[in-house]
Amino acid sequence: MTDVLYTGPIPAERGGELAMGGGRSETSALSGTGGGRGMTTTQNSQRPNACCFCWCCCCSCSWNEEERRRRRRRKRISQDTKMETIPNCEACTKPSVEEIRLWSQSFDKLMRNPAGRNVFREFLRTEYSEENMLFWLACEDLKQEINKSAIEEKARSIYEDYISILSPKEVSLDARVREVINRKMQDPTPHTFEDAQLQIYTLMHRDSYPRFLSSNIYKSLIHGGSRTSSES
Numbered sequence: 001m002t003d004v005l006y007t008g009p010i011p012a013e014r015g016g017e018l019a020m021g022g023g024r025s026e027t028s029a030l031s032g033t034g035g036g037r038g039m040t041t042t043q044n045s046q047r048p049n050a051c052c053f054c055w056c057c058c059c060s061c062s063w064n065e066e067e068r069r070r071r072r073r074r075k076r077i078s079q080d081t082k083m084e085t086i087p088n089c090e091a092c093t094k095p096s097v098e099e100i101r102l103w104s105q106s107f108d109k110l111m112r113n114p115a116g117r118n119v120f121r122e123f124l125r126t127e128y129s130e131e132n133m134l135f136w137l138a139c140e141d142l143k144q145e146i147n148k149s150a151i152e153e154k155a156r157s158i159y160e161d162y163i164s165i166l167s168p169k170e171v172s173l174d175a176r177v178r179e180v181i182n183r184k185m186q187d188p189t190p191h192t193f194e195d196a197q198l199q200i201y202t203l204m205h206r207d208s209y210p211r212f213l214s215s216n217i218y219k220s221l222i223h224g225g226s227r228t229s230s231e232s
Helices: 026-031 062-080 097-102 107-112 114-126 130-143 148-163 175-184 194-213 216-231
Strands: none
Touching: 097 216, 107 114, 107 194, 114 130, 114 194, 114 216, 130 148, 130 194, 148 175, 175 194, 194 216
């Protein structure tokens, strides 16, 4: 897998409550027709007193509230039902102490490293948000595909697994991005989920990454590596 990282602008303000493409149904997005189940939430149902910008660091931001609610729901699901088998981690070599320490310098350095992604993914699993990494990896895989039929199949699978409001692994996206995805799903390409991937990458960077650096998972790697180095 080729490591491709976003350096583009941070997504603009949140367009309101989650909506399926401004009123379009999931069936429409997947089949190209307007029929099917009307699983929509209108943009008029915005929360009062929400922050102006979805990417702000305010703890009362409606974006963060929505993400916390999703995690509580996933925690209940994982406790009540047996989830599908978690896909295997990426193949990688054991990281050196220097590599592990570099992960704390920037999120980009962490995400460029397969071992770093595996460790970060393990941390996300403890926060019931592993689907963010799985979605990002699935988008990276889709970008490498050149076969038309394979692109359509993978795009549909990503939509059903991570975009559909019926999926327990649904990622947190705003209404604008969902509308873009629904339009692009009429003729999927390797870049159908590009906007969504950027938004989830930024969410992991700003929301999960700081907690990862303070977690026991990361600290144990740092301390364990330091002890190994001193002994040798």
